[in-house]
Structures are given as structure tokens and as C-alpha cells.
Amino acid sequence: MTRVKICGITSACDARLAVEAGADAIGLIFFEKSPRNVDLEQAARIVAELPPFIQTVGLFVNAPLDFVNETADRVGLDLVQLHGEETPEFCAAVRRRVMKAFRVKGAESLVPMPSYRVAGYVLDAYSPNAHGGTGERFDWDLAVQAKNYGPIVLAGGLTPENVADAVAQVVPYGVDVSSGVELSPGKKDPEKVRQFILRAKGL
Numbered sequence: 001m002t003r004v005k006i007c008g009i010t011s012a013c014d015a016r017l018a019v020e021a022g023a024d025a026i027g028l029i030f031f032e033k034s035p036r037n038v039d040l041e042q043a044a045r046i047v048a049e050l051p052p053f054i055q056t057v058g059l060f061v062n063a064p065l066d067f068v069n070e071t072a073d074r075v076g077l078d079l080v081q082l083h084g085e086e087t088p089e090f091c092a093a094v095r096r097r098v099m100k101a102f103r104v105k106g107a108e109s110l111v112p113m114p115s116y117r118v119a120g121y122v123l124d125a126y127s128p129n130a131h132g133g134t135g136e137r138f139d140w141d142l143a144v145q146a147k148n149y150g151p152i153v154l155a156g157g158l159t160p161e162n163v164a165d166a167v168a169q170v171v172p173y174g175v176d177v178s179s180g181v182e183l184s185p186g187k188k189d190p191e192k193v194r195q196f197i198l199r200a201k202g203l
Ligand SMILES: O=C(O)c1ccccc1NCC(=O)[C@H](O)[C@H](O)COP(=O)(O)O
Pocket: 007, 008, 027, 029, 031, 034, 035, 036, 059, 061, 083, 122, 124, 130, 131, 132, 133, 134, 135, 136, 155, 156, 157, 158, 176, 177, 178, 179, 180
């Protein structure tokens, strides 16, 4: 069954909603330029209220290594998702399992993937204006090709309406959504979250 990560969680209430709807993982964004940014205290409170077996993923964009590692330790993150121009060496120095995000513009965007020895790859749409959370899609055929390199988490412009088609076409290890299940940036829509997870998992 396709694993689902609900990204850009900013409150314990939205985390509970995602978990009750069947999410496998929640994403917490540590990037001040994002409208979904959380601070250490907020993130620690959210994680403290989670039940067992839910993975916590911290998302960073070109952050200093010490900040990534200290945040992971203090918040109790299970995984780190790196959404900027982080190098393979940087990923290897993170004290957590890493998912490296690639912002896909075309086939050339996949070329660096094999040089990253990471737990998985998030494929998101390229946008010149933002590092993620844009609601934009990319060519899913490229995600099919990228599966040669390891577990793929498909992201970018997924919604309750298109996620079943995305899963059928790509058969990814997991899917990741942020803006497609929101009422406003950083605030999740309960019904969209439920519908997204049901359709991603084919329930
Ligand atoms: O959500 C953000 O604001 C954000 C900012 C900078 C880097 C990544 C960000 N979000 C990552 C995600 O939430 C998702 O992994 C992915 O980008 C999908 O977003 P969406 O198209 O909105 O579903």
C-alpha cells in the first residue's frame, strides 16, 4: 500500500487529524521563508503528542549541518528531508536517515540522483520562485524513470482528485502533499486530508 506523508503540519490538531485519517508520516518545515515554518518548541509539542508508529520528518532548505542535526535531536525527528542544493557529502553527515528532494524540471533533473546514498528520494516540481509547497506538478513519466534509483516519494501538485491517477501511473513508494489538502497555507482541511489518504491508499 502506498505510504502517505502529510507535509507542512503546524499544529498538534492538524497532526492528530492526519494520523486519524491514516497518514504514515508527518512533515515539519524548518525554513523561515515558508508560510508553514515551525520553531523548535512548536515542533517538539507536535511530536510529543503523536502516537507510536508515526514517522516524523523534518524538512530543511540549505540549512547549516549543525542546525539540522541539533533540530533532529531536540525535536526527536525520525527522518530528515533536504529540499535545497545539499550535496551527497552533506546528506551523509546528517545524523538521521535522509530523504533528498529533487525539484524536477526535465530528465536532466534526475542525473544527480545516483550519487546520493540516501534512504529515499522525494520528487517535487521545479519552480523558479519557491523550493516547495507550490502545488505545481511535473511530468510523472520522469518519476517512473527515477524508480531505478531507489524508493520514490512523489510530490508536487497532488490533490484528492489526482492522487489515485498518480499512484496508478507511477506506483511510488509513497506520496507527499502539502498545499493540495489545505484551507490556507499551514492549515489543513480535514475532509481533503481524509479523501487524499483514502484515495492514495485505494481504500
Ligand atoms: O511547503 C513549503 O512551504 C515548502 C517550502 C520549502 C521547501 C519545501 C516545502 N514544502 C515541501 C512539501 O510540503 C512537499 O514535500 C512538496 O513540496 C509538495 O508540496 P505541494 O505541491 O504543495 O503538495
